[in-house]
Amino acid sequence: MDGTQEAPTVATLRAHEHRGTVLEEVHARPFRPLGTPRRLLHFAFLTDAAEAEADRAALVRFCAERGVEQPRDGVRQFRTVFGDKALRWEQHGEFTTYCWQLADGDGSLFIRQAGELAWPMGLIEQPGRHLVSVDLQLVRPEATPDLAAIFDAASLCSVTVEDGAARVSTDFKAGADGFVRILVVNQGLDPTRTGALAQRLLELETYRLLALLGLPEAQRLSEPIARIERSLVEITREMTRVDGLDANQRLLDRIAALAAELEAGVAESLFRFGATRAYHGIVQGRLAAIHGEAAAGGETFDSFLSRRMTPALRTCAAIEARQASLSSRLARAAQLLRTKVDIELERQNRDILSTLSERTRLQLRLQHTVEGLSIAAVSYYVVGLIGHLAGLLPALGLTIDKEVVTAAAIPVVVAAVAWFILMRVRRHKNIP
Structure with a gap:
């Protein structure tokens, strides 16, 4: 023994067909770092299968026209940067979202020109029925505006998050421009935590409206x-x-x-x-x-x-x-x-069934009557024939009374005829 140990042979493992999908699912929508100040314009559209496919093609054309990276086939999340703007695109089961990240600009909060109400979605074909529009602005503490001038006091929600590192305010109401406004005053959040907070706020508004459908x-x-x-x-x-x-x-x-x-x-x-x-x-x-x-x-x-x-x-x-x-x-x-x-x-x-039973009973009685009449009729004719034959006996030299022969033949004929008719009825009805 030289003290060395052979390395174990690694066997090839047969992976589940969906192993890669479930492994990557938790990494599919990572938080993106966000600096402050920053402005996010977030849109959500209800899309069926055909609309989702057409939207993907429209996004590919949009990226190709601007010479930026295009989404790969089959991806459901995509992010691209062009100039000082960034676009985050996601397709879900029944809706599609676009989130445009804009620079601070001139610092005017929630202000846009009349022709820019749906901007920047005017740059690309609308994917489906519009549901969500959010204007989220990240500002520094020194740029904190008067909340009463921006939000409806009756619906104002204002909270501190991350142990006071940021303050978030909104009234969850769409303004005249159609956007729900969310103001985030960054009082010490780093870019990664800021990005996570912004994404959760946008998802909160998106899923709130989807739930209320x-x-x-x-x-x-x-x-x-x-x-x-x-x-x-x-x-x-x-x-x-x-x-x-x-x-x-x-x-x-x-x-x-x-x-x-x-x-x-x-x-x-x-x-x-x-x-x-x-x-x-x-x-x-x-x-x-x-x-x-x-x-x-x-x-x-x-x-x-x-x-x-x-x-x-x-x-x-x-x-x-x-x-x-x-x-x-x-x-x-x-x-x-x-x-x-x-x-x-x-x-x-x-x-x-009761009616059928009564009819059957009547038919049976009728059948018995007919059978009785048939026996009487046949017997009458047979006895008559015997009587005629008995009338010929004197001519044959026999001194037997015709009436006696006829009377003696009656019970024999009736019995024979009755037996004969009964046998015929049994054979007709297959009665043993």
């Missing part, structure tokens, strides 16, 4: 659900008053139509309500990450959003609960009606 859907469904509920009450009341297969079948058809209408609404709203719950969870996560403490002159983000968003979210939850409850009630009513229809069908079947 469930409210219009809930309001749209409220009236049809109420109408279905009223119709169900009318049907259940009518169920106690009507009898008969046709009447119950009509009620069952009405319930089936109501159930189909309800399920169509459930299918249409299923994704939206599920997305509302998911986005609200993200909002709660961003609020926890920001962890703002109330500053003088405003309330916290948590308090404001909880008070303003909770009624809307409860409305969505209430509509979902009404849909589920109504679906169960329709199913129970349909089951009751099907039971009534089945009972009515059984009653009709019983009556039909």
